[in-house]
Amino acid sequence: MADALALYVHWPFCVSKCPYCDFNSHVRAAVDQPAWRDALIADLRHEAMETGRRRLGSVFFGGGTPSLMPSATVAAVLAEAEALWGFASDIEITLEANPSSVEAARFGDLAAAGVNRVSLGLQALDDAALRFLGRAHDVAEGLAALDTAQAAFDRVSFDLIYARPGQPLAAWLTELERALAFGTEHLSLYQLTIEPGTRFATEAAAGRLTLPDGDAGADLFEATRGALTAAGLPAYEVSNHARPGAESRHNLTYWRYRDYAGVGPGAHGRRGGVATMRRRKPENWLAAVVRNGHGIEAADRLTPAERVTEALVMGLRLAEGVDLARIAMVGEQPIARLIDLGMVDRLAALGLVAIDDRRLTVTEGGMPVLDAILREVVAKAVAA
Structure with missing residues (x-):
């Protein structure tokens, strides 16, 4: 689905x-x-x-x-x-x-x-x-x-x-x-x-x-x-x-970094590469809906690098990890330009991540230090 x-x-x-x-x-x-x-x-x-x-x-x-x-x-x-x-x-x-x-x-x-x-x-x-x-x-x-x-x-x-x-x-x-x-x-x-x-x-x-x-x-x-x-x-x-x-x-x-619509005060959404944010204060949101027909405060188109960063930060939380082909599609570049594969290999040698032609996952041994792994893996995506 x-x-x-x-x-x-x-x-x-x-x-x-x-x-x-x-x-x-x-x-x-x-x-x-x-x-x-x-x-x-x-x-x-x-x-x-x-x-x-x-x-x-x-x-x-x-x-x-x-x-x-x-x-x-x-x-x-x-x-x-x-x-x-x-x-x-x-x-x-x-x-x-x-x-x-x-x-x-x-x-x-x-x-x-x-x-x-x-x-x-x-x-x-x-x-x-x-x-x-x-x-x-x-x-x-x-x-x-x-x-x-x-x-x-x-x-x-x-x-x-x-x-x-x-x-x-x-x-x-x-x-x-x-x-x-x-x-x-x-x-x-x-x-x-x-x-x-x-x-x-x-x-x-x-x-x-x-x-x-x-x-x-x-x-x-x-x-x-x-x-x-x-x-x-x-x-x-x-x-x-x-x-x-x-x-x-x-x-x-x-x-899995799929689209979702967010409605109501303070709600965030992601749809078609656009990040939406509703007005947070309830009365301000209500007034905006009456005035504009919606409560959106910001709707920003994300760059490919921003989308890759979000997809990695979210997806590597999962036991299933991330689909590398989809990361390349989201980032609109080959995966080697988006992820530091040398760093990934070093993390894999330490038993913290696993990678094959299809997926990158954080191992059981890596999950306790997930934040540190994300800093290393996402760094290249941020610079892309």
């Missing part, structure tokens, strides 16, 4: 401020739902004019708290998207959700509106860790939401955050064993990172928060991949694990 398009719908509103994002301005007590529904549909129509009629292979509702979107809004957006593009017969329609009892109570309505996959932000199976992460739910509420999700949706994923301060390897493996016992088809497992401008960054700068060092983080990473592989959910991307066939089709669109 290489010709399929993906659609990302960004719902920006949060119900509370979390400590590791900058969505303060997106907290709202009330939202004018009819106005927002109409604006999202207008934004969809603009994207459809730009992309032409291409089947949608996936739809993803993300952003602030999309599980609090009225099911009528979700249904209206999906109906319009299907009318504009058409749906693949096996379309994947995912919605991000917080694991609260309020949101879980709406899962049945969201499933009836057309959502067939949910990504649940559990984040930890430890109450102290959830308090540290600033989550409003506790473990009991989160697991109750997971149970409701598994009853309502065909496909369920949830995420956990590890490499938390003071987290021993043995404790994390016990938490993973518990997570695997719930039998979901997909798990997203992220190492805790500190983003600038967040509470965590302030705490770290003051010396009140220390994450595991490089060796400890690598041990956690390797043990995680080993445990998930043994359980039948191998890593198909650096942080994502799934039973074969249960990978997130929408996220694979990003990582």
Whole structure:
């Protein structure tokens, strides 16, 4: 389904401020739902004019708290998207959700509106860790939401955050064993990172928060991949694990550098070599849609070198790696002009990458140092 398009719908509103994002301005007590529904549909129509009629292979509702979107809004957006593009017969329609009892109570309505996959932000199976992460739910509420999700949706994923301060390897493996016992088809497992401008960054700068060092983080990473592989959910991307066939089709669109349309405040898109960015502040986006029929702030045509860089940065995250013929097509030059093959050979000799006539992949041994590998491999593409 290489010709399929993906659609990302960004719902920006949060119900509370979390400590590791900058969505303060997106907290709202009330939202004018009819106005927002109409604006999202207008934004969809603009994207459809730009992309032409291409089947949608996936739809993803993300952003602030999309599980609090009225099911009528979700249904209206999906109906319009299907009318504009058409749906693949096996379309994947995912919605991000917080694991609260309020949101879980709406899962049945969201499933009836057309959502067939949910990504649940559990984040930890430890109450102290959830308090540290600033989550409003506790473990009991989160697991109750997971149970409701598994009853309502065909496909369920949830995420956990590890490499938390003071987290021993043995404790994390016990938490993973518990997570695997719930039998979901997909798990997203992220190492805790500190983003600038967040509470965590302030705490770290003051010396009140220390994450595991490089060796400890690598041990956690390797043990995680080993445990998930043994359980039948191998890593198909650096942080994502799934039973074969249960990978997130929408996220694979990003990582395989295929086209996707993005609508809603702050949404990004890639279509036909053009990078789109919607206005980020909700009211500014809404005003732009009313004024222009869309919320686009920028639509920039990417150079071949920029496209190759993005394709490598995204694709080398995948266990399958990148198709070299496609990289050459995207970059409009022979592969030797886009990738430092001498450097690749040196990395291969170290067991960090593998290359043949068709594909370049990062090995299991290379994944813990993926960022360093990307700096070496992408350097020539940037200069091309």
